[in-house]
Amino acid sequence: MIGKCLFPVAGYGTRFLPATKSMPKEMLPIVNKPLVQYGVEEAIEAGMTNCAFVTGRGKRAIADHFDTSYELEHQIAGSTKEQHLEGIREVMERGVFTTVRQRSMRGLGHAILTGKPLIGSEPFGVVLSDDLCLNSEGAGVLSQMTSLYEEFRCSIVAIQKVSPAEISHYGAVAGPTERDGLIRVSQMVEKPTPEQAPSNFAVIGRYILTPDIFDILRDMPPDDRGEIQLTDALKVQASEGRVLAYEFEGIRFDCGQVPGFVEATQYVFEHHYGQN
Ligand code: G1P
DSSP states (O other): OOOOEEEEEOOOOGGTTTTTSSSGGOOOEEEEEEEEEEEHHHHTTOOOEEEEEEEETTOOHHHHHOOOOOHHHHTTTTTTTGGGEEEEHHHHOEEEEEEEOOSSOOHHHHHHHHHHHHHOOOOEEEEEETEEEEEETSSSSHHHHHHHHHOOEEEEEEEEHHHHHHHTSEEEEOOOEETTTEEEOOOEEESOOOOOSSSSSEEEEEEOOOTTTHHHHOOOOOOOTTTTOOOHHHHHHHHTTTTTEEOOSSSEEEEEEEEEHHHHHHHHHHHHHTOO
């Protein structure tokens, strides 16, 4: 049903300098696989085989990662080393990868609007690959969300409870309970202080958006920092009861920060390394 997924990947990754000085942060490996590949695998598992990257300067390695590396493949053809390429080869066979360049960084909403030519006028997924989501018990987070989309046909954001001290890093949401683990969003505040936060439910980097979001974003004025916020556009949809917040099954690591990145590395090494 939902065939496309947008990956905003133009950010600088300043928290990981100097590692990210000449290399995209999305290419940092969690054990032996780049962060962005985890997100792409999750999207493909959910049926979103059309992966659209909103890239920027210095991000060519991402597009190259999902393309054939002719010399490397030629060199190791027929050797046991080829097995290490099996996972990425499968991703490349199943997916179609497109890119558009974001020339200036003006917020997540602006990045999503920049991706419109690659999405068109259909509902689509969004993955912020800094958030690594894993569910060893069953379907991935985007798959869980596509099932919900089929039932409710509106925008859906993934949420997770965080501590009051952490809520200021995220969009916070609140609203009436639709059913267990599902909220019909009526309030949304981007990066609130603990006092301003309507709840401790933080928006995590997985979204399903209906395509009218593009028109809303186009008309959205920038905030005080000159950024166009996705949260502001979602608030417009939420005012019409068209946004659900879903407390997903699985675990999530904030790999946009060094401690979360290290935790994810330890977890993947202990639970998944050698399986793919
Ligand atoms: C963005 C969104 C925020 C959301 C977060 C999830 O913030 O604006 O609402 O909670 O992603 O990772 P950013 O991390 O780009 O500052």
